[in-house]
Amino acid sequence: MDGSAKLNDPDLALTGLLGELDRRGYDxxxxxxxxxxxxxxxxxxxxGGDLRDILGWSLPFSAGEAPRFLTAALTAAGVLTRLGDGWMKSRLRVARLKGxxxxxxxxxxxxxxSVFLGPDSYRFADFIARELDPTLAGRVVDVGGGAGVGALTALQSAAAAELTMTDINPTALRLARINAAHAGATLALRRTSGLDGVEPGLAAVLANPPYMADSHQTYRDGGAMHGGRLSVDWAEAALAKLAPGGRLLLYTGSAIVAGGRDELGEALAMLAQANGANLDYREIDPDVFGEELETPAYADVERIAVVTAVMTQGR
Known part of the structure; x- marks a missing residue:
């Protein structure tokens, strides 16, 4: 299944909605x-039926004030919750990223x-646009791609690449398919965990894994190591699938524990050394999601940093 595959009627309603929002300059x-x-x-x-209130801030809206095209599309797509007394709420949002x-x-x-898109998505897209070789023409996989931000940004940056996006969440795959169709992009979609079942020989792997601790939500929870375990697991899986000279572009978060120790950075360095890979590891934002430090899972954590890792498989 890819982004240009035939869409069902509810999907077409959402594709039409994106087209109309584009025409109206929604942002x-x-x-x-x-x-x-x-x-x-x-x-x-x-x-007053403001589109940014409804589709951005996720606020309830009055049926009498909302644009007809909006309520028609959301109803046809089955993503409109009716709250009573003429009030309703969309179960989807729309964001603009890189146009x-x-x-x-x-x-x-x-x-x-849930399929999340937020500030991390924008930093991830910038990271891909900066690091991905625009002449790349091989197979590229966006792991756990969610709404398709990584894969579609990669296609924008390296048009000749052959893109596949994986995710275990069927809702994510559906939204990515619609987003790709609206963008006019060909995107292969695969329901799987990580890189399971993906053939080796990849030119690049893109990854923006969940990195929070004890969130109990798949799209947020990165497992052990204060949320860093999944990042290490995906990096290890990527190194096993990359062709010689292939690159992993990993964007994630690292919990910096008491004393300033970066456990994730240490684990990735050890992984790269064990696999004969080169590692370029950078901290790009020293402090995000500070409110999480009030929870028991972060009792020994000083801060949560946003990091990027470019791992190049040895030749």
Whole structure:
């Protein structure tokens, strides 16, 4: 299944919605959950059917005030929740990233199959655009790709690459398929965990794994090592699938424990050495999601840093 495959009627309704939003110049950048809560708390409903209120800030809206094209599309797609007394709420949001519109889950993203898109997505896209070779023409896999940001950014940067996106979440695959169709991009989609079942010989692997600890939500929880375990596992899997000279572009978070120790950085360095790979590891934001430090899982953590790792497989 790829981004140009035939879409069913609910998918076509959402593709049409993205097209109409594009024509109207819709624009929204989703902030962190903490910022979203603060801004949304200033008012509890959308104002006059404003599209950014409805599809960005995820506010309830009045059926009488909302544009007809919007309610028609959301109803046809089966993603409209009716709250009673003429009020309703969209179960999807729309963001613009690098000029493209992306469907993702409404706020708050509390469901197990939520598809998240936020500030990390923008930094991940910038990382890919900066590091991916524009002349690359081999097979590239975006692991756990969610809404398709990594894969579609890669296609924008290296048009000749053959892109596949994997995810274990069927909702993510559906939204990525619609987002790809709206972008006019050919994107192969595969439901699998990590790189399971993917043939070796890859030119590049893109990865933006979950990196929070004890979140109990698949799209956020990175496992042990204060959320860093999944990043190490995906890096190890990528090294096993990369062709000689192939590169892993890993964007993730690292919990810096008491004393300033970076356990993730140490683990990736050991992994690279064991596999004869070159590692370029950088801290690009020293402090994100500071509110998490109030939870028991981060009792011994000083800060959560955003890091990037470029691992190049030996020739």
């Amino acid at each position: 929204f950048t989703p902030p962190t959950p903490a910022t979203h809560r603060r801004v949304a708390a200033r008012r509890d409903v959308a104002q 493209r519109l992306f469907l993702h889950s409404a706020f708050p993203t509390e469901d197990e199959d």
